[in-house]
Amino acid sequence: MSTSTPAIAMPQERRTDAALYRRRRLVNLLGWTLFGLFFALLAFALLDIVGTVLERGWPALSLELFTQSTNGVSGGLLNAITGTFALTAGSLILAAPVGVFAGIYVSEYRSSPFARLIRYLSDVMVGVPSIVFGLFGYITMVTWLGWQFSMLAGCITLALMIIPYILRTTELALHGVAPELREAAYALGAGHATVVMKVILRSCFSRVLTGILLAMAISMGETAPLIYTVNWSNYVWDGHMTREPVGYLTYVIWSFINEPFDSAHALAYAAALLITVFVLVITMFARLSLSKLSSNQAH
């Protein structure tokens, strides 16, 4: 061992070394505590939001909520609940085939310039604010085509919003399919369309469905585009696709919480409880099954 190691040779420097070491340990501890606090803050925010909605929404739940329609600022939410489900179903019926087939295109022909452009534009479209889609629906369908505030205008507007999400999850699902499967199918003499639709899509169909579920949750929780295209109605939707405004849950939250009546607040909290539970349960289910599916695939 050489005797010229400075830490051993100079006692004074040794002391500063120890101080430096203590300081570094302290910074280490403080840093991780701070990161932990940041995490705790975010987790607390989610729990507080869900807790507030449950705490205030629970007492407002009653049977008549599900059997009566809104009457002014009291009554039930039958019109809003059925409206939300009809709008969500309608938007999915329109968006799912478009999103899935477009996703197949982007995944299958991923090296072609058009597919790359589509993927890029789809990513950009995810970032377009929902209110802009609402305004677009308003000036095209509500006024120009003369459909007025209506189910169809709302469904098409929501569909445009969620197509990029479905495209993306479909693309990723197809991307994850083992190439051997494709080769085996071609080796059996299957044509391209058969390989994609009957072999590849089928093998990752549950992942594609999860993507559609996530899009469904997004569609359910939207408000702004619907204010511009569907507006609001106190009556249960009568089946007319145009010229008939429709009620939906998110509107109740926004509009009724500002009213000075307890009955209005109760309806707003009940609507918030229903929509939050629907959206979070669907999202959690979809995410858990996605991670389960990917861990299955890894084995």
Added chain:
Amino acid sequence: MRHAGGPFRIFVALFAAVIPLSIGALIAFLFYNAWPAIHFNGWRFLTESSWNLGNQYGDAVTVRGAEVMPGASFGILFLIVGTLASSLIALLLAVPIGLGAAVFLAEAVPARLRQPASMLVELLASVPSVVFGLWGYVVLIPFASKHVYPVLAKVLGFIPFFAPPTRDGYGLLTASIVLALMVVPLITANMREAIMTTPRALREAGLATGATRFEVMRHIVLPRLRLPLVGVSTLALGRALGETMAVLMVSGNAINILPHRIYSSISTMAAFMVSQLDSALQDPSGMAVNSITEIGLILLLISMLVNGVARLLVSRISTL
């Protein structure tokens, strides 16, 4: 074989074409409908805070070649300021907190608990905007205006922007806090992924030099992730700029006033489009709706620009 053409390729390409057609239609229809307003408002639209529908009961007059109500003018400078200020303050809060939480989730949480813990943060992204607004309205505003903002004003009051009065809680800071919570999962989820994919050998080399885990994170892992961080932050900015319902419910919906303090009422372009829809529809000249469409067009172009840049910076981002 993959590039085989044929009817199947054409079939799926037709569906894919919906994407560029939608974007084209968005731009074209918004531009066409905003054109009378663009022509009438000129640059004043961006440089003045003067949103006024004019006398709705008067007779329409012709100003600069357009039929408008007497006294009508449309300047949205206050909305541009409100939108940028709330989104930027939201990012100032969301980036450090989101990054810190990502580091914690990736490094300090045991692998068994990582998925449920990450889910707690990431589910924030799924909470509907209007529910965030409700929570801001009934929980955050009463709490912050009573217990947080007065303290903030006392401690930082020497800076004019933070000085009292703290007002009723509706305003710029509350809107920014809610926006920060809404965009933070995007940052946390993507940065956690990025941190976890950092090669193990790099960390081990760092630890072998005697560095603490915090030092390894600060000097080895995080510097490599600068570009992804800029990318997801840009994406988060894009999302904050267009948020509507939550901001509408907590911002105080100021009109024609620029914020002088962090507690001032504001409005944003997106929130204003909802709050003014009813009165704009009453405008017999139609110029109010055209001007709202002009706001929508500007918002569309800004969000496409911000997102386009973000996607070029980082190609694979999970949007949650």
